[in-house]
Amino acid sequence: MTSDYVNKLNTAIDRLIDSTYNKTMDGFADEFMEIGGAPQLDLGPPHKTHVKDDSPIRPFLRDLTNRMFDHWRQLPEPQGIRDLSAKTKTARDKLCTTDALKMEDAAGSVGGGPLIPGYMADVRQDLSEWRGATTSAVKSKVVNRFPAALFLQANTLSVMKLSLDAYAIVIEQAQGDVVDMVNHAAEAVDAIDCWGGDDGKNAVFNIFTGALGLVGVFNGIKTAVQLVSAVTSGGAGVAKDVIKLDDPESNPLGAGRISGVWSNLMQAEFKLVKKFSASEGHIYDVLNSYYWELENKINITHGPDNSEYETDSAANVIRLLAPSGISPGGVKPPLSHTH
Amino acid sequence: MTGEMSGVELGGELNKLRTAARVELPRMADEYHQIAADLSGTAGTTAFHRPEDYFGPRVVDYSWSRLRDLVWNASDNTAATLVGVGSLLGKALDDFVAHDAEAAQRLDVYRNEAQNDSTTSNDEYTGQPSTTNPPAWSLPTDDHQARPGGPPRAS
Numbered sequence: 001m002t003s004d005y006v007n008k009l010n011t012a013i014d015r016l017i018d019s020t021y022n023k024t025m026d027g028f029a030d031e032f033m034e035i036g037g038a039p040q041l042d043l044g045p046p047h048k049t050h051v052k053d054d055s056p057i058r059p060f061l062r063d064l065t066n067r068m069f070d071h072w073r074q075l076p077e078p079q080g081i082r083d084l085s086a087k088t089k090t091a092r093d094k095l096c097t098t099d100a101l102k103m104e105d106a107a108g109s110v111g112g113g114p115l116i117p118g119y120m121a122d123v124r125q126d127l128s129e130w131r132g133a134t135t136s137a138v139k140s141k142v143v144n145r146f147p148a149a150l151f152l153q154a155n156t157l158s159v160m161k162l163s164l165d166a167y168a169i170v171i172e173q174a175q176g177d178v179v180d181m182v183n184h185a186a187e188a189v190d191a192i193d194c195w196g197g198d199d200g201k202n203a204v205f206n207i208f209t210g211a212l213g214l215v216g217v218f219n220g221i222k223t224a225v226q227l228v229s230a231v232t233s234g235g236a237g238v239a240k241d242v243i244k245l246d247d248p249e250s251n252p253l254g255a256g257r258i259s260g261v262w263s264n265l266m267q268a269e270f271k272l273v274k275k276f277s278a279s280e281g282h283i284y285d286v287l288n289s290y291y292w293e294l295e296n297k298i299n300i301t302h303g304p305d306n307s308e309y310e311t312d313s314a315a316n317v318i319r320l321l322a323p324s325g326i327s328p329g330g331v332k333p334p335l336s337h338t339h
Numbered sequence: 340m341t342g343e344m345s346g347v348e349l350g351g352e353l354n355k356l357r358t359a360a361r362v363e364l365p366r367m368a369d370e371y372h373q374i375a376a377d378l379s380g381t382a383g384t385t386a387f388h389r390p391e392d393y394f395g396p397r398v399v400d401y402s403w404s405r406l407r408d409l410v411w412n413a414s415d416n417t418a419a420t421l422v423g424v425g426s427l428l429g430k431a432l433d434d435f436v437a438h439d440a441e442a443a444q445r446l447d448v449y450r451n452e453a454q455n456d457s458t459t460s461n462d463e464y465t466g467q468p469s470t471t472n473p474p475a476w477s478l479p480t481d482d483h484q485a486r487p488g489g490p491p492r493a494s
Binding site for chain 1: 342343344345348349352355356358359363364366367370371373374377378380381384385386387388389390392393394395398399401402403405406407409410412413414416417419420421423424427428430431434435
């Protein structure tokens with residue numbers, strides 16, 4: 001099924017082709033033939049502007065636009081990305097139903113929706129009086145480490161979800177920008193002075209404008225908190241304070257000629273590819289930085305008053321590794337209260 | 340001076356040990372198995388696909404999937420740890436029951452109260468893990484002991 005976005009893009013492309021064809025037939029065939037790779041048309045009187053055979057015009061424009069925009073038709077579907085986000089949230093919600101951005105928040109979610117934290121709190125209670133080397137190892141390596149593992153697991157899933165949500169927004173903005181860009185180009189062709197004069201040739205139609213909506217959503221964002229801010233605040237889901245717009249090209253070269261509009265369109269399309277890739281790069285930076293953060297050592301506090309702590313890499317803690325060398329014989333009964 | 344619990348007094352603590360070993364830890368493991376299943380459902384997705392000739396390598400796909408694999412692997416490891424610890428504590432429980440008839444009798448009382456019947460076919464009391472698809476209970480102490488089926492740990 002063709003997406004709504006692809007339909008809009010195809011409609012805009014059809015409109016651009018129609019505009020270019022009409023303007024070419026209206027006496028601007030020389031400008032059409034200046035488009036890179038355009039076929040040379042056989043012109044006749046009056047004034048050598050009449051196109052004797054219009055058959056090469058549309059096929060050329062169709063082929064050109066296919067080469068320029070086929071890859072834009074193949075952008076990821078935002079809904080597909082949001083489906084992944086929903087699956088990630090489903091997994092995350094089994095651990096913690098809030099964005100566990102602080103370790104104490106995750107550990108403190110006992111009694112909330114998810115079952116896992118409550119179970120481990122019960123395990124802690126049920127084993128509290130049992131003794132022996134095995135019991136001590138289980139308490140130390142599993143029970144006491146669990147809040148840190150839970151935090152890291154939940155937080156990682158939160159970062160993954162937020163990144164997907166942001167990526168969906170980036171894609172939607174790119175889609176909007178591509179469609180706007182092509183529509184602007186069609187408007188620019190339509191507005192070309194029908195007398196071919198210089199006045200107004202650098203008219204208001206700056207097709208670069210369409211490319212400016214796509215910006216680095218993640219510029220400057222280094223933490224999950226900033227990530228949340230970036231995707232939830234501001235117009236169109238973009239945080240204004242982390243966006244730095246490129247200056248628009250105020251006077252696009254040759255925007256008053258058919259060939260100039262097409263040249264600008266090609267440049268704008270190239271620029272848009274770069275911007276989309278850069279936005280993807282920002283999301284990559286967030287995810288990659290987070291991944292390597294997990295190589296860092298973290299402190300795990302335990303003991304009755306959190307006075308004791310041990311240090312291990314987050315990549316180890318997140319996996320809740322079992323203690324080694326333990327056996328059933330290392331489980332000793334509690335001390336009697338009655339003797 | 341106090342000695343180790345035994346007899347009726349131990350029966351109460353055995354019930355706690357039983358609950359941890361055969362109820363809480365397996366149920367936690369079940370939850371982690373479900374998390375792993377949730378994440379496995381995102382493997383092999385084509386949602387990120389777009390022409391690499393124009394937009395470059397799929398860096399979001401790569402970096403996101405790497406984190407997904409890490410949490411998936413962590414979920415599998417955590418589940419295996421919980422199942423393994425539960426099994427080990429369950430074996431310890433069986434040893435105490437076998438060697439202390441009075442404590443075992445007291446544990447039966449708790450069982451009957453909890454179940455409101457006296458059948459011995461209940462999973463929690465026969466020591467059968469409640470997981471529907473339990474892994475072989477080996478304790479994963481490093482990457483090489485991760486359960487089969489999970490993703491490789493990205494290096």
